[in-house]
Amino acid sequence: MKYACDLLGITYPIIQGGMGNISNAPLTSAVSEAGGLGTVGAGTMPPDEVEKLILDIKSKTTKPFSLNIPISVTKYTNELIDLAIKHRIAAVSLSAGNPAPFIPILQRNDIKAIVIVASVKHAIKAEEAGADVLVAEGFEAAGINSSLELTTFSLIPQIVDKVGIPVFAAGGIADGRGLAAALMLGASGVQMGTRFVAVREAPFHKAYKEKVLHSDDLGTIILGRSLGRVRRVLKGDYAASLIDSEKKGMTEEEFLEKTSEQFHVKGAIQGDFEKGYVNGGQAAGLIQHIPSVKQLFEEMMEQTQNQIKCVYKQFQ
Numbered sequence: 165m166k167y168a169c170d171l172l173g174i175t176y177p178i179i180q181g182g183m184g185n186i187s188n189a190p191l192t193s194a195v196s197e198a199g200g201l202g203t204v205g206a207g208t209m210p211p212d213e214v215e216k217l218i219l220d221i222k223s224k225t226t227k228p229f230s231l232n233i234p235i236s237v238t239k240y241t242n243e244l245i246d247l248a249i250k251h252r253i254a255a256v257s258l259s260a261g262n263p264a265p266f267i268p269i270l271q272r273n274d275i276k277a278i279v280i281v282a283s284v285k286h287a288i289k290a291e292e293a294g295a296d297v298l299v300a301e302g303f304e305a306a307g308i309n310s311s312l313e314l315t316t317f318s319l320i321p322q323i324v325d326k327v328g329i330p331v332f333a334a335g336g337i338a339d340g341r342g343l344a345a346a347l348m349l350g351a352s353g354v355q356m357g358t359r360f361v362a363v364r365e366a367p368f369h370k371a372y373k374e375k376v377l378h379s380d381d382l383g384t385i386i387l388g389r390s391l392g393r394v395r396r397v398l399k400g401d402y403a404a405s406l407i408d409s410e411k412k413g414m415t416e417e418e419f420l421e422k423t424s425e426q427f428h429v430k431g432a433i434q435g436d437f438e439k440g441y442v443n444g445g446q447a448a449g450l451i452q453h454i455p456s457v458k459q460l461f462e463e464m465m466e467q468t469q470n471q472i473k474c475v476y477k478q479f480q
Contacts, residue, residue, distance in 0.1 A: 168330035168352035171296065172276060173228040173254060175199030176461050177343070177353025179278075179299065179332055180360055182232025182257060183443075184307070185209055185425035186368065186432045189220035191457075192229055194365035196221075198457040202229040203257065208425050211243040218251050228254030230278065235261025237308070249273045257299065260308065264293035271296075280334075282310030287323040287331075295329060299355045302335030306358050306384075306445035309394045317349070324350030338447035340467025347468070358445040361432075364456045369435030372442050375400070379448035387423065387441075391416045395423060398444035400437035402427065 165177050172179075180195045182205025195202035204221060206214050214231070221229055231253050233244045237260050245266055248256050256270050259280035267277040271294065278297045279290040287298055300323045302316025303309060316335040324331050333346035334355035346354050361368055362376045375398050387395045387406050393416065397403050406414075406422055414422075423441070430440025455463065 165347060165352050168297065168332070171330065172201050174201050176465060177332070178461065178464070179203065179230070179257075179353065179355040181306075181334065181355050181357030182206070182234070182259070183357065183360075184234070184237075185429060187217060188367055189217055189224055191360060191363070191366045192217075193221050193224035194363070194457040195360065196225045196227040196229045198461050200457075200461060201255065202227075203232050204229065205232040205234070206238055206240070206244050207234065208238055211240050211247055214240075214244060215247055215251075218247065218253070222251065230255035230257050230276075232257045232259060233266075234259050234308075235263065235266075241266070245269060248275055255297075263290060263295065267294045278332075281323070282319070283312055283314060284319075284322050284326050287327050291327045291329055297330045297332065297352075298323065298327065299332045299334050300351075301355070302333075304336030304396075304446040305334055306396050307443040309386075309396055311389075311392050311394050313394070317345075320346060320349040320351050336446050338450040340464040340469075341471055342447070342450075343464055343468045344471040347472070356447070357443070358447045359451060359460070360457070361442075361444070362451050362454045363460055364454060368432050371435030371437070372432050373454060375437070375442065376444060376448050376451050377454070379444065379451070381446070381449045383448050384444050384446055388419055391419050393419055393423075396443070396445060397441045398448060400431070400441060402431065402437055402439060403441045406441070 176199045178200035180203040184205045184207030187205040192202035255276040257278035263279045270277045276296045279295040280299045281287045303313045320333045330352035332353045333351040337354045338359040427440045430436045431442040
């Protein structure tokens, strides 16, 4: 854990997940300021919009943050790599595609390469390609997900057994118990997305935050499984309509259009669940309050330590 924190220049072993086109400077900078690794997700945004976000974040914090580039989702991968180099971003997380061509470029420019993986095979390949850190994401996670449907609890120890670089666990984690569990499974820390929706600094619509707070263990739904385009979202009218359309034979092209970022923005930023959706992971059922990021980290670290001590005592 300490090695991974030192490697990324952070105090706490917590990474913010990339949030695509709803990424914003207030939340990313707050995560970094509080001691985690804030992340701005490029999503499908053009480079000029991403650069504006980067500059805004840099005006709010001098601490390390990362840029998530979803390789097969964006058509601007090379331009975004150039932006990371131009602005001396501390780390770049690469997802949804082959990271191998980009890792050497990043490392030549003193940028840490974080690779998002969803299987042991992908993890081994990422390490062979030179990745500095892996984020192993289980099927519990929000948003675009792996069709392999491997869960966090089984995925993390299998990956840790096969690689020698730090692994951060993602999917289904929202508190100190999840961090403690990840550490016990051999991870060096955690990445969270849904938990950061419900913090004070997150400038998302109040209805989105309330939906997270009122979610339970059955509060999420999977879209696109029949099309090989798995996405986990919170339940809502628009999401339900997509399920119905999928059952009636929606094409992949129609699905991609109906789940494009404009509909994500309608839900997350405008709070309109009849015309848009919101990403949400199974961890939503664990979230009961809206703290500041600083308070969240303090609570998590205290709970993590207490949980580990409690279990340790039982073996004395």
